[in-house]
Each structure stands twice: as C-alpha cells, then as structure tokens.
Amino acid sequence: MRLPPTRLVRRYDTHRLIPTRFRPGNESVLARIADDEQHLDALFDLDHATNERLHAENDANPGIAARELVYGVPNYRVINAAFCHPNPLGARFSGPQRGAWYAAFELATAQAEVVFHKTVQLAEIDRYEDSVSYDEYQADLSANLHDLRADDDRYAAYLAPDSYRESQALAEALLEAHSLGVVYPSVRRAGGSCVACFQPSLVGNVRRARRLELRWEGSPRAHVLRHERDA
Template sequence: FCHPAPAGSRFNSSDRGAWYAGFELQTSQAEIVYHRQLWLRETAWEEEDSADYLDYLADFRADFHDLRATTEFAECLSPTSYAASQALAGQLLELGSAGIVYPSVRRARGTCLACFRPVLVTNVQDSRTPPTIRRA
C-alpha cells in the first residue's frame, strides 16, 4: 500500500498500492514469475538470477467487486496495458470499494484479488511454502 511500483500495477496507480493475492499458490507464482521476468528484461539483467519469495496466507472479510463472470471489463484484463484497469480501480476506490476479484491474466483458470484497504487484510500468516524462482 505504501510503496507502489513507479508505473502502478493492474489495479493501482503509482500514488497508492494494493495487496495482491492469488487464490491458488500456482496463480501467485505465475504472477510473480511474469513480473520478475519483466523487471529482468527492463533492467537488461544478464547474469543468473535467483529470488526467494515468501508465500503468505491472509483473510479478507468484505464484499469485493467481481470481474470473473462478466466480459464488460475485458479491457481491464489486458496482458500488456494497465490503463483501463487503473482507471476502474480509481473510480471504485473513490466509491469506497474494498477491491476487486478477477481472473488471472498470467494463469488460465487462476483467480486473483486486489485489496484496496489495508485494514481488510487480516490474519496474515507465513504458509511455509518455500518457492524459489530462477531465471530460465
């Protein structure tokens, strides 16, 4: 929430972050792999790379806007542009939204959540899953 990416992410701008989560471990890993590889390309990183990540479990008790059963917001699920999704998130945030549940763009049949409100992220626990991502 406090340290958003300079260009923002799918459902947040550079002004305010969000808590992103995958409903499934494989979805979280697919999202992380994509963004890590993108960062490596953008920085022209050429050395071997290895990164350890912690997998957290958290509870969310709120009503979230759900984009899974509609095609109305398909432009918000672009694999390359966050313009439409950031605009939607800005509108929903102003209306007091808790966040958005949406289909993963990086893993077929995966589900993601973007929570806009820090107070709604509760019972955060280390899941003890030791994922390691290596550059191929």
Template sequence: MKETETARIRAATHRLIASRFPPVGVFDDLAQDKDDLAVAFLLESATNDRLGTLSGRLSLLPPDEVVQGPGATLVMGAFLHADPAGGRFTDHRLGAWYASLDVDTAIAETVFHSTRRLRMSEGAFPTSIQMRALAARIDCALIDLRGQKRARADLYAPDDYAASRAFGASLRWPKSGEGINGIAYDSVRRNDGVNVCVYKPSLVRLPVNQTDHYEYRWDAKGAVSVLKLSNVEQGHNR
C-alpha cells in the first residue's frame, strides 16, 4: 500500500475532552457571518484559557474553515487550542480533530495521555478528572495508514512522534498545492481501535453531540478506573 493511498471514511467519530459536569456551551447559538464569528472567537480568547492561543492560529485557517453552529466551539477548540509540542500527526502550528471510531478507543487514548501527563507531576496521585464524550460525523477521504503498523513502524512509535509529526506536516502543509484532509490510522493504545486526525474543521459535521460523561480516577499508585457518570455508575477498568 502506498503511503498516500486514501480511503473514504464515512462514520461517527468520538472524542473525549476534560469537562466539568454538566458542560455549558459558549458559541453554539451564534448566528453571524464568518468575519463576525472570527472576531467573537478572538474576543473569547482574551478570557478563556481553553482558547488562549486562538489569535495566532486562527490566521492559519481559510475563512471558510471557521465553522459555526451547534458545537462550533468544540470543533474550533480542537484546532486552535492544541499542545504546543504537537501531536502524533500535528506540529505546533495548528491542532486537528483527533478522534476515534468508537468510544472505548477514545477512552483508552485519553486515559493513556492523561496518565502520562500526571506522572510528570510529583504528588499527582490520587486524583480524578471528569471527561465529556463528543460525537460528530465525518464523510471524507483520508490518507489510510490502517494495517501498516509493521510497514510504517516509524509512524506508529508508541512514544516518539518525530517521524509521524514530520509525515503529517509534510502532507498538511505541502510546498505547493492544497493539503490533505487528514489521516486514518490504527490506535496504538487499544487493539483493533481506529483513530482519525482530521485537518479541516469544515469536515467535522455539525452538530457535535455531547453524549456520556465519565470520571477517570487514579489511586495512590496511579492505577486508573473509568466510571460512567449517570444515574447508575458503570465501571470500566483500563
């Protein structure tokens, strides 16, 4: 399989983000033109840490990639509030819609990364965080890296993103022409799980639905359990 072969991915995606329970939306009901909406996001960045790096990154998106409607804040936040170090297929310039094709894989991914961040802080355990699950559909052609863990081991390194980050950046920011839509790839954190990294906000179809809420609980030794927050809590050990 060529590394630039694409596949059309038509599916619901699942993404978990840290949240207080219940969540409160910010821009879901806005109805403005694109220029006004961009200004609204910039104003919001002045007082909202979650979108604090928005002004520098917003200019990297074409005007038609500033989405609006139910869940727009959640989509734009994924692109504009990103780890300065980047992710597996993203560099420091701009985030992406990182999501999984099933919620169990999304949980496994976020449990792993949350645990790793906590272990960097002395005295982090015991602790807990609450997460909310987001669901949004995509229907687009993505670079398909599924089934290539051995052939492209450099892109699937568990903890070293240098090769995969450079790979993604070269396709997202080509020297000429338009960048790709994104990448579909196997999860490193859960067998048989599939993730997507979508590079264009417009490809994440609105509305974004907020589904279940979870609480990740780490004991004093750093062992984690996942509880679903509802009338009856359901435990999932990871």
C-alpha cells in the first residue's frame, strides 16, 4: 500500500465533542444503584475490572501500551480514554482494539460528525426523539501527519461515506509505519477538516470549553443549543 505524503500540521483550538456523562468527576451511575457503601465498593471493583483505560494504565490492554499514555497533564484521562475505549466496530481510521483522538478544525464540523453518527443510531430504532449533552474539548496539535486532502480522487476509498473498510486498512498500515496520524477532509461537512491523532502525547493543551445540547424532536434534523459557559 502506498502511503499518503506527510505534512506538518500545526493547528490550535481543534474541537472534539464528548458526551457529558463521560466527564471526569461526574457521579458514577453505580452510586445510584448501590444499596449501601459495601455494595458500592463491590460495584466499583466490577467496574474497574472491565475498564479498558485502567487496563491500559496497568499494561493489560492489547491495543495500547501504558508507556504510550499520558499522565499529570490537564484532562489526561480524557486523552487516554480516546485511545483505550475504541468503538467495538472501529471508526474511520481506528480499529476495535485501539482508538484515536478525533477532532475537527471547526466546531461546526465536529457538530456535523457527531450529529451524523447519533442520527444513524436513532434511525436504527426508527425514533428521532432524544436529547444529548456534549462537552466541547479544545486541543492544540503540531505534528507531521499523513495528508489526505488532495484535490483529486486518489483517496476517495478512504473517505467513503458508508464504509470504513479501506480507511481502517490504511490506518493499520500507517500504525505499522509508526505514523503519528492523518489529516483529512470531513465526510460529513463540505469544506471541513478533521484529524485522527494516533499518539496520546501529541494531543496538547486539552481544555473544556462549551457545552452543547443536541435535540431530535421527531425528525432526523438535530437542533443544536450552545452554552458558552458550562452549566
């Protein structure tokens, strides 16, 4: 496989949206179902036994080594979680064993990506009724990334709107070649740009910015409510 060329990508204030329920420090749902403190301790033991981020931090995750994770920087758990909790089916440039830090250059692009995937989930149950709160995390990035933003069709297979087969194969080859990540045009928003960073240490200055609410009220069209300050 011929790999795409690399280019220095230096971008401040990239945007990633994560469901607020995963915010570090939020009360665990386990606390709501425990009968007493002893029961809660047992539930936390069970939770820890199945927590892939904790497995990785103890070098027990086959997808990523503990030495690759970051520690002692703001929101390091948020960074590590992106790599340790991959989608079971994988994503565009990551497989089911190792995740990546996906982010967009524009907030509107990050919204479009999230809205698309959530709408697909609602379509599967044929019920467009939901409200989900997301935290926007901004991060800075400076790295030589493989660039798929060519103006021709040479990378069309990796940007297919309905299949990740070729893009995941590319990602596997890139990881074997010690790639730091890819920069690519958004498939869900024309003119938008996205990055998939393959190494936690490259995700810099992560900070929480806005909170957004996405609402579906009977149709596939989502309404976006943006809170400039966290509630």
